[in-house]
Amino acid sequence: MPDDSSESSLSAPPRLGALFGNFFMVGVLGFGGVLPLARRMIVEQRRWLSPAEFNDVLSLCQFLPGANIVNVSVSLGGRWHGPLGALAAIAGLLAAPIGIVIALGAVYLRYRDVAPVAHGFAGLAAAASGLVLATALRIASPLRTRPRAMLVAAVALGALALLRLPMLPVLLVLVPASIALNRREA
Amino acid sequence: MSADVAAGPLPALAALFAELSMLAIGGANALVPEMQRRVAAQGWMGPSEFAALFALAQAAPGPNMLVVTLVGWRAAGWSGAAVATGAFIVPSGILTYAVSRLWHRFREARWRRVVQTGLTPVTVGLVMAAGVLLCQAAATDAGTLLVSLATAVLMLATRLHPLWLLAAGGALGAAGLL
DSSP: OGGGOOGGGOOOOOOHHHHHHHHHHHHHHOBTOSHHHHHIIIIIISOOSOHHHHHHHHHHHHHSSSOHHHHHHHHHHHHHHHHHHHHHHHHHHHHHHHHHHHHHHHHHHHHTTSHHHHHHHHHHHHHHHHHHHHHHHHHHGGGTTOHHHHHHHHHHHIIIIISOOOHHHHHHHHHHHHHHHHGGGO | OOHHHHHTHHHHHHHHHHHHHHHOTTOSGGGHHHHHHHHHHTTSOOHHHHHHHHHHHHHSBSOGGGHHHHHHHHHHHHHHHHHHHHHHHHHHHHHHHHHHHHHGGGTTOHHHHHHHHHHHHHHHHHHHHHHHHHHHHHOOSHHHHHHHHHHHHHHHHSOOOHHHHHHHHHHHHHTTOO
16 A cells, blocks of 8 residues: 555655656645645655654644645755755745636636626635635544633634734734643643 | 836735744634735735635645735735745745754654644634635625535535535536526
């Protein structure tokens, strides 16, 4: 099975060109979220990392600020080739998607007064909001058995979505409070 | 457009997205409420246009953080897109680069698990707030609300690729059914 790659069956670290090329393909093909595709490429197809090593990198990147997948590319590119490697991975990941998203944005701006286009984008935006709701519920489900964690999540939700408070003060209060409240469960 | 006007929003874009870059704990989705609020305060776009651009970034290939590129592009054209994207990537990228090299050492440290356990519920709350705000901006009537809720249910209950759900929402709208 591709997922059992043990340390011994790992490939050699990629050269710069391969780093750029593989992240480029992940960027081009990564519809609706890049992370699953990146994991498949890194762990199962290219075998640059074992599953456990990948989880270790990912948990660091979720813990640090910034887009998770961008952090993963910086972290791995940097590990293998220093700053140049980080640049190659991030450029590969973002080059095509930036061009595509701006092209779509131009279509939206130009034709958004045309009724079918406007309604199409309205439907697209509604579906996109549903995807974010589903993601939130999915990552919330492991917290079901932890009332203190649920309380923290509910306070964050209320502060940002109902009271519309700015994020920085909310984080400055909630993060230390949450760490203190949940420390016994770590 | 005079050079003066063209340079206008760039410093504000750079400052806003550099700040958001360092606030983005839990990924780009967690940032949506703050980004929506700040972008409206700058007068660059209202919540419904923001929701449409976020939807574009989700539907297009690549990370959802590309909504940042679109906001910059909308505020100040190509240079705005470049400045916003760079400002969003560079601060957190440098931090990640530096910390990655130290991280291995603390892999088993208890404080790291304690911090992670405390951060997760905050992240969950942030992403929930993003879902609620995007839903408020995008679900403006019964039809779009139904699409939003049905998408959430299908995403949770089936293994359909998210792109199909986005395409279905767009097609229903374009066909005049919403």
